[in-house]
Amino acid sequence: MSEHQFSGGTIRKLWPSETDKFRDHLLRLDKNSRRMRFAHSVSDSFIEDYAGRMSDMGAIVYAYLEDGEVRAVAELRKLSDVWGEEAEAAFSVEPGYQEKGIGTELMGRVIRASRNRGVHRIYMSCLAENQKMQAIARKHEADLRFEYGEVIGEILPVNSDYFSILAEAMEDRVGYLLAVFDVRRERNRQAA
Numbered sequence: 001m002s003e004h005q006f007s008g009g010t011i012r013k014l015w016p017s018e019t020d021k022f023r024d025h026l027l028r029l030d031k032n033s034r035r036m037r038f039a040h041s042v043s044d045s046f047i048e049d050y051a052g053r054m055s056d057m058g059a060i061v062y063a064y065l066e067d068g069e070v071r072a073v074a075e076l077r078k079l080s081d082v083w084g085e086e087a088e089a090a091f092s093v094e095p096g097y098q099e100k101g102i103g104t105e106l107m108g109r110v111i112r113a114s115r116n117r118g119v120h121r122i123y124m125s126c127l128a129e130n131q132k133m134q135a136i137a138r139k140h141e142a143d144l145r146f147e148y149g150e151v152i153g154e155i156l157p158v159n160s161d162y163f164s165i166l167a168e169a170m171e172d173r174v175g176y177l178l179a180v181f182d183v184r185r186e187r188n189r190q191a192a
Contacts, residue, residue: 009064009065009066009071009102010065010178011063011064011065011102011105011106012062012063012174012178012179013060013061013062013063013171013172013175014054014061014063015176015179016055018070018179019051019052019054019055020051021063021065021068021069022051022054022061022063022070022073023047023048023052024070025063025069025070025072025092025094026047026050026073026092027044027047028094029092029094030095033094033095035127036092036126036127036130036133037090037092039125039126039127039150058081058083059075059076059077059078060075060076060113061073061074061075061076062074062106062109062110062113064093064097064102064106065178066097068182068185071093071094071097071102072091072092072094072097072102072106074089074090074091074103074106074107074109074110075089075090075091075110076088076089076110076113076114076122077089077090078117078119079123083117083118083119084119085119085120085121086119086121086123087114087121088124088125089107089110089114089123089124089155090124090125091103091106091107091124091133093132098132103132103133104136104140107136107137107139107140110122111140111157112157112164112168113168114157115157115158115159115160115164116160116164116165116168118160119157120156120157121155121156122154122155122157123152123154124137124142124152124153124155125151125153126150126151126153127149127150127151128146128149128150128151130151133153134151134153137153137155140155141155142154142155143155143156
């Protein structure tokens with residue numbers, strides 16, 4: 001298991017109780033970053049509703065956190081009621097945190113999570129101008145095609161194995177402990 005550190009931050013799963021951190025990250029995205037993430041302009045109320053349904057939609061959300069704040073996320077969403085053959089991935093990275101390898105690392109986590117759930121095809125969709133997202137997809141051997149002003153990426157993960165399942169389980173344990181420390185840090189900050 002490797003726990004990657006990026007200039008003082010950590011990548012881990014977000015837990016259902018951390019919807020507010022997910023929401024706050026999406027609200028901090030500037031106008032262009034929001035458009036790149038959702039493929040159109042979105043309002044604060046749209047983001048609040050979207051983030052509030054983070055765990056309702058069967059998503060797995062990996063986040064890059066720095067000082068308890070989410071600065072980047074990768075979402076893996078099932079395309080039916082249960083994990084099946086296909087899933088969808090989406091990413092957002094705050095402008096000050098782009099081009100540092102965070103998106104690439106998040107994508108690796110999403111691919112491994114999909115493997116461990118029996119997903120055989122991950123779809124990603126982005127605007128044709130979103131070169132950063134396309135570069136991340138290419139690093140993970142995505143097949144990219146242009147459709148109606150968007151780029152559709154398709155990744156075919158290999159089957160899970162003992163090591164991929166063990167790595168995710170170990171990271172989940174460490175991630176849970178880090179989440180507990182984040183809660184304690186926030187409580188201490190509010191008490192001071």
